[in-house]
Structure formats: structure tokens, C-alpha cells
Amino acid sequence: MINVTARYFAAFRERAGRDAEALTTSANTPAELYAELARRHGFADSMTRCKVAINDQLAAWDVRLSAGDEVLFFPPVAGG
Amino acid sequence: MSFTITPHAIDPEALKSVLEAAGAGACVTFEGWVRDHNDGAAVVALEYEAHSAIAEQEGAKIVREALERFAITTARCEHRVGKLAIGDCAVWVGVSSAHRGAAFDACRYIIDEVKQRVPIWKKEHYRSGESGWVNCATRVDAPENA
Numbered sequence: 001m002i003n004v005t006a007r008y009f010a011a012f013r014e015r016a017g018r019d020a021e022a023l024t025t026s027a028n029t030p031a032e033l034y035a036e037l038a039r040r041h042g043f044a045d046s047m048t049r050c051k052v053a054i055n056d057q058l059a060a061w062d063v064r065l066s067a068g069d070e071v072l073f074f075p076p077v078a079g080g
Numbered sequence: 081m082s083f084t085i086t087p088h089a090i091d092p093e094a095l096k097s098v099l100e101a102a103g104a105g106a107c108v109t110f111e112g113w114v115r116d117h118n119d120g121a122a123v124v125a126l127e128y129e130a131h132s133a134i135a136e137q138e139g140a141k142i143v144r145e146a147l148e149r150f151a152i153t154t155a156r157c158e159h160r161v162g163k164l165a166i167g168d169c170a171v172w173v174g175v176s177s178a179h180r181g182a183a184f185d186a187c188r189y190i191i192d193e194v195k196q197r198v199p200i201w202k203k204e205h206y207r208s209g210e211s212g213w214v215n216c217a218t219r220v221d222a223p224e225n226a
Contacts, residue, residue: 010129010201011213014220044217051199053134072131078214079128079159079200080112080171080191 001026002067006037011075016041030054030071031061037073049076083139083157085132085200090160090169104153104176108183110191112171114164118214122207128161128170130200135159142193150186152177157190159200 007020016037027033030052037043052059053072065071092111099107114126143155155175164170173190177183194200202214213220 009131009199010203011216011218011220014213015218042218044219046217049215049217053131053199056133058134058138072134074131074199075201075213075218076215077195077197077199078202078216079130079198080195 002065004033004065004068005070006033007070007072009072009074011045012041012043012073015043025065028064029062030059030065033065033071034061034073043073043075045075050074051077081136081140082143082155083136084159085130085135085139086158086160087162088160090158090172092169092172092174095156095158095172096174098156099154099174099176101153101176103178105178106180106183107174107176108180108187109172109174110187111169112191114166114168114170116166118204121204123204124166124207125205126164126170127203127205128159128164128200129203130159130161130198132161135198135200138198139194142190142197145193146175146186146190149189150175150177151179151182152186155186155190157194159194159198161200 001024008016013019051074146155153176157173159171173187175183175186205211
């Protein structure tokens, strides 16, 4: 188990009712963490349409999480 | 900065001035405006949110790609965030080049990539009083485990 911080944006933030939370998780990757959080908060977006950043850099869904990481979850983008 | 996020009104004339170059024979600009409808619903206002640091990183990367792919002189893009009214300019793209073809192509490339890749989100406020995040399946008002 590791401790990480999850940060939520836009629809995810409103759905979760918070902009961030500290978590203790067995997830090894952002993909596993998203699956866990999607169940908990009712995020309905397929991961393939979302993006993730770790410590303020866009990241792949399958990289290994480290203790203390700040993991940012971005719902589908809609600029323009 | 070739790509910026701003909370202020976009000033197309000021942005365009950075495109000027003696070797440029063409300038193509695109403005995205807030319109009063989407998918059949009457829209009264829009709210844009961004992760500014990552948006500016990814946006600058898109502008660099445009400079590599097309024979252009300069390119610049700005996206506004915050609450916008109907008719407001939400995004501005400008490209200058020696000849027009490359400027049209690069301008199209930049706006298309920005819409797909840059962490910016759009919430529509409808005349009905409801609101919704565009492109997003996560419903804010849905009951838990519905």
C-alpha cells in the first residue's frame, strides 16, 4: 500500500465533491487507481477518453505510482 | 509564450501583432466564439476551466509541431478561461507564412489538436437552468451507484 494524493478537475471534481483527497491504495498504476476511484465516486468516463498527470506532468496510464505522488485526473477535454 | 491561458478578454489585434514579419505574405486567424446553442439546447453562458501549467505546456508543444510540419513563419494561440457570455471569443489562433496554403493548414492543425489534447473543460449553462460538462459522461447530479 502507498500513500498518494488524487486531484480532480471539472466534472470529476464536482462529482467527487472535492478537489483533492489523500489516499492509501494498493493500486500500482494510474489506471488501477482510476478504476478504484471511478467505483467510489461514480466516474462514468472511459479511461481512454480521459488523461492523467503525475506531479504536474502528463503521464501514461500504465506507469508505476510512487509513494507521495500527486495524481491528477482529467475528464474528457473540451477546449475551443 | 506561443500558447497562453488567460482569464481576461482576448484581444485579437494585440495577438496578431506578434505574427508580423517582413517575409510573411499571408496571415490566417481563427476565432472560436461562444454560441447560443449546442446539441439542440439553448445555451446562455459558458464556463471554461483549465489546468493552466499543463495546458500551456501541451499547447506550446502543438504550436512547435505546427512550426515543424508546415512552412510557416510564426504561430500563436490563446484560450480564455472563466465565465463567458454569448459572442465572447473563447479561443484565438493566428499563423503567418510566406504563402497562404501553409497558414490555412497550420491554423486548422492547431485548433484541432488543442480541442483534443489540451486540458481545458467547458461547462454549458442552459436556458432551462441546468448545466453540463461538454464531452463528459460523468454526471454531476446522478445519484451514487445509479
